[in-house]
Amino acid sequence: MKSQQQSNYTNESITSLKGADRVRLRPGVIFGSDGLDGCEHAVFEILSNSIDEAREGYGNKIEIVRYKDHSIMIKDYGRGIPVDYNSKEDRFNWELVFCELYAGGKYQNNTGENYEFSLGLNGLGTCATQYASEYMDAVIYRDGICHSLHFEKGENIGGLMKEGAEKHPSGTQIKWRPDRDVFTDINIPLSYFQDILKKQAVVNAGLTFELFDEESGEKFVYCYENGIKDYLLELSGTDNLTDVYYLQTETKGRDREDKPEYKLKFETAFCFNNQINVLEYYHNSSFLEYGGSPDKAVKNAFVFAIDKYLKGNNLYKKDEKKITFTDIEDSLILVINSFSTVTSYENQTKKSITNKFIQEAMTDFFREQLEIYFIENKIEAEKIAAQVLANKRSRETAEKTRISIRKKLTGSLDMNNRVEKFVNCRTKDINRREIYIVEGDSALGACKLGRDAEFQAIIPIRGKILNCLKADYNKIFANDIITDLLKVLGCGVEIKTKHTSDLNSFDLSQLRWSKIILCTDADVDGFQIRTLLLTMLYRLVPTLIHEKKVYIAESPLYEITNGKQTYFAYSDSEKGEILGNLKGKTKISRSKGLGENQPEMMWETTMNPETRRLVLVTPDDARHTQEMFELLLGENLAGRKEFIAEEGYKYLDLTDIS
Structure with a gap:
């Protein structure tokens, strides 16, 4: 058997993919994915070429159409792709551009020829997208001639067609439909085009992008005349802690001594803001989702410069730990727009760059400029220092809270982690288990005698619990009643603050109950306790309400x-x-209070699944629910007074006023 297998594995067993199959059978290698992400990246490859033309000074507008049938058109007003015969390569240029993976006019860019700072450096984009298309039509206006090409599934049909077009402006128009035989999904959402075009408008000052969506009939225009300066103002609004600060520079260097020298230029704008934090990096117009070199430079330089300022002005408390970049990032809005003639992308999808020189140059530049900034802007420096220290201390307090809460809320309900007066049920079947949250010890006694101990458990509430909309997390989790309730529920908590994301320990699968039943007296006090319980659940475990457990x-x-x-x-x-x-x-x-009822009555009216009445708590309108909770129990005193004045008469019969 073994010798048979060996005989099948011969020199002729080794094959290579040729032509369009190099992309069509392995799209993930080129586009990073054979799904929607890869399909979107193919769009960006075509768009990149038009952006490169505009950035070199050829054309100031790019038009994009998203068609109902999932095809896409991108049109620029650049010089037009050279497509005629190339004597140097002894082939037509259209064959090189559309049918050769590593061909293009950007490989000599470090010399300044054709494209100094290019987004589409690798020569893969146009050809790879053509190979991955059901069809592609290219119309190129150049030298007073209209050149047309048609491709189907990676193959050219009909060769190069020409006709006169002396008065037509130069440029390139490419229309194609991604192939479902290549990508698992070609329905690129409108939001992708909106997001990518806005980002490109930000980093290509003065360049206009016009998007027409055939599906909705809407047209969108994106243009930032002053690029990242205008974008920073848009992001930060009017609540800035500091004014927008703009810097730019150009330099040269190399990643290693034996590597060629290359050019780097970049601009940056930043400000500090109490409400918003944004870090965005662009290189040769490509949005760097993971940053890489620029991100490392910013983190290093900002921590170095601000820490130096804090130490120099004796602003740390005795034995206080050094700041981290998290403390700065919480209040920082920063955009870097960089360009280099040599770029090392982490991979083809261009989400991160790894150039050593870029990282070192940016680090040195930011360290120097921030030191100057703090000297020349004393008031703003003091504001930044105070805010960063406030962020740091808030983070450290949150960390202490996290440790405390995890200790309180984790673990099984055994003798080492018991909850006072909690009465469990016998069954382990989660689909049957019910927990009654009752008002007071007297109600506990009545419910305990009236329940079915097989599947009904009880936990009493001792008095009115904390208003969880008004209290901060430290105060909430210092409350034994609340932590006991959360411990009994078993599913953790949902926390929504920037410093306590790691407190977000919620796991619905760990919930120990099929039903959480609030059981309070039918009087004003009972209604208030019920509302406070609902408020607690709404703030700390809202998913339980959405999942219809309450x-x-x-x-x-x-x-x-x-x-x-x-x-x-x-x-x-x-x-x-x-x-x-x-x-x-x-x-x-x-009716008497729950504690005064006979066990038989409790069973019949409140606990017997056949005769009881349960009202399901549902967030039919989550926004309205939130508004009402915050109006009635939050900090909006003026709104609450107005609501009582307008609506209060409806509830007079429920008050204790005689």
Whole structure:
């Protein structure tokens, strides 16, 4: 058997992919993915070429059309791709551009010829996108002639067509439809085009991008006359801690002594802001999602410069730890727009660069310029220092809280981690287990005697719990009632602040109950306790409400006795309906508090799945729910007064006013 296998593996077994198959059968190698991400990257490759032309001074507008059938058109007003015969290569240029993976006019860019700072350096884009297309039509206006090419699934059909077009402006128009045989998804959303074109407008000052979406019929125009300066002003709004500061420079260097020297130029704009933090890096117009060299330079230089200022002005407390970049980033808005004649991308998708010289040059430049900035802008330097220290101390407090909360909320409910007065149920079947959160010890006694101990557990609330919309997290998690409740629920918490993302330990699969049932008295105090419980759940574990795990147990308002029969009414209208159907002498009594009820009544009215009434708590309108919680229990005192003045009369019968 072994010798048979060996005989099948011969010199002729080694094959190579040729032509379009180099891309069509392995799109992930070129585009980073055979899914939607890869399809989007193919669009960017074509767009890059038009941007390079405009940046060299040829054309100031690029038009893009997103068609209903998922095809795309990109048109520029540059010089037009050279497509005629190339005697040097002994081939037509259109064959090199559209059918050769490593061909193009950008390989000598370090000499300044054709493209000094190019976004599409690698010579893969146009050809790779053509190979990955169901069809591609290229129309090139150059030297007073219209040149046309048509491709289908990587193959040229009909050769190069020419006709006169003396008055038509030069430029290149490429229309194509990504091939479903290559990509698993070609339905590129409108949002991708909007995002990428806005980013390109930011880093190519004065260049206009016009996008037409055939599907919606809408047109979008993106242009920033002053590039990143205008963008920083747009991002920061009017709440800046400091003014926008702009810097630019040019230099030369090499990544290694034996490597060629190359040019680097970059501009940056930054400011500090209490509400917003943004870091964006662009290199040769490509958005660097992961940054790489510029990101490392910014982190190094800003920490160095601000730490030096804090030490020099004795602003650290005794034995206080040094700041980290997180403390700076929390209040920093910064954009770097850089260009180099030699670029080392981490991979073909251009999301990070690795040039050693770029990192070193930017680090040195920022260190020097920040030191000058702090000397020349004393008031702003003081503001930055105070804000960074505030961020640092907030982060450190959050870290202490994180450690404390994890200790409190993790672990099983055993003898070493018990919750006072919690009464568990017997079953381990999560789909049957119910937890009743009841008001007070007396209600605990009544519910404990009236429940089905097989699947119903109980935990009492001792008095009114903290208003979780008004309190900060430290105060919330110092409250034993709240931490006991969270411990019993078992699913962790959902935290939504920038310093406590690692507190976000929520895991729905760890929830120990199928139903969480709030059970309080049918009076003003009971309603307030219920509202505070809902507020706690809304702020700390909102997913439980979205997943329909939270219920309210309705308590009857009236007990009506007619002979040997007893009826329970949950509203005045229901009381009237019951009385209308009864004959003879009846006795009506207002329902007592839960703790005063007999176990049999508790079972029948509140705990028996066959007869009880549960109200499901649902976020039908999450925004409205949030607004109402914050209006009634938050810091908006003026809004609350206005609401009470306008709506309060409806609830007078529920008050204790005599």
